[in-house]
Amino acid sequence: MRAAVFPETGPASVLRLVDRDLPLAAAGEVRVRIVLSAVNPTDTGTRAGRGVPDGVAPPRVPNQDGAGVVDALGEGVSDLEPGDRVWVWDAGYGRANGTAQEYLVLPRHQVVRMNDDVPFEVGADLGIPALTAHRCLTLVADGPARLAPGALDGRTVLVAGGAGAVGNAAIQLAKWAGATVLTTVSSKEKAALALAAGADAVIDYREEDVAARVRELSPGGPHVIVEVNTANLDLDLDVIAPGGNIAIYVGGKFSVPSFKAMLKNVSLDFVLTYTTSPEEKANAVAAVAEAANAGAFRVGEEAGLPIIRFPLDRVAEAHEAVENHAVGKVVIEVTAP
Incomplete structure (x- = not known):
């Protein structure tokens, strides 16, 4: 072979x-x-x-x-x-x-x-991108351990970088689970991809005031932020809902404005799908498999x-x-x- x-x-x-x-x-x-x-x-x-x-x-x-x-x-x-x-x-x-x-x-x-x-x-x-997205979407303290239809009803998710592979998977998984999904992108072309993936609203961070736009779209703030850039932490803490979770799935160094995080009782988690626990991985695989078999995952330009x-x-x-x-x-x- x-x-x-x-x-x-x-x-x-x-x-x-x-x-x-x-x-x-x-x-x-x-x-x-x-x-x-x-x-x-x-x-x-x-x-x-x-x-x-x-x-x-x-x-x-x-x-x-x-x-x-x-x-x-x-x-x-x-x-x-x-x-x-x-x-x-x-x-x-x-x-x-x-x-x-x-x-x-x-x-x-x-x-x-x-x-x-x-x-x-x-x-x-469905491997690295979708399993990473599932872990990011299930870290908030009062959230589900495993996604399913309706598991994120009433919640708002902000996905940074909605045109990337993990961003695309996070949008599709969150929508399948019932969330309202906001996402950020860097161009009109990527905005079209994120909308095709199913995002409810797309913010071009090079053209718009992201914090103001997020507050307009979600006055109470997103409950979950799926983050691809550690430089966004200040912005994330500005807009996130009290008790929300920021899940970072990339490497990098940054300082944490801890008092700002404390005021909202925000949690910050780092995600690497390889080293999640057996239970976390099993939940992710099962949920992603269910979503895929239900037709919730799509690919191609028409799907973002x-x-x-x-x-x-x-x-x-x-x-x-x-x-x-x-x-x-x-x-x-x-x-x-």
Whole structure:
């Protein structure tokens, strides 16, 4: 089988296409034929040597997320069948084999069945972005541990960067759960994408006074803020509702105006989906799977997330596209659907 490998960390040019033996599914495992492998910033970071440390050294196959078809079942796996459409999560975290290869073996719990009408493009986008979004949306003290229809009824969510992959997932998940969703973007083009994703209101932070606009749209303030930029913390504390939560899912350094946060009894949480607890991860996977099978997740420009495709033999270009901040979801076509 074909696999993309980086024998050492470095720029995208270190990626090589090699032939490997077909892996066997051991007890409790599932072999998946990968149709689409998704590329996230965390994947390019791992390849470059600045990713989340997981104790695994090169050579490695990159990419955490993907979608495909069940190919073989290990002993004891009885609730899936060959041919089932599935998505996978954290495929390359703590192991050397990610989704940029034709066949991949994973423990059963990391292989999630999806309905036959769910596109592979949706499945490939459900790992890092959607699981991160779910955790961000469930951190507020009096909120749900697991999203479901109606779980966020009456609540307002502010999503920073609504045209990004996590921002898009957060908008769609929050709307599915019943929230009113506001989002910020940096251009008219990105505003159109965020509206297509389902946001109730979009604020162009380069053209508008964000704080004034948020107060106009949500006088009591958003209950949850999904934050992609640590530089926004002052603004977030200005507009957030008393008792609200700010969830930050990017790295960075900043100072906290603690008295401002204290006045509102605001909580601030940092989110990395890899290291959430087993219960938190199980809740996220279950909710995201339910939402996907209900048709709540959509992709493509008409859904606010353009799909940017590369064949497997151009895996380095796919990684470079993410590093160059491509707007949309970068996927690698590994095998035919």
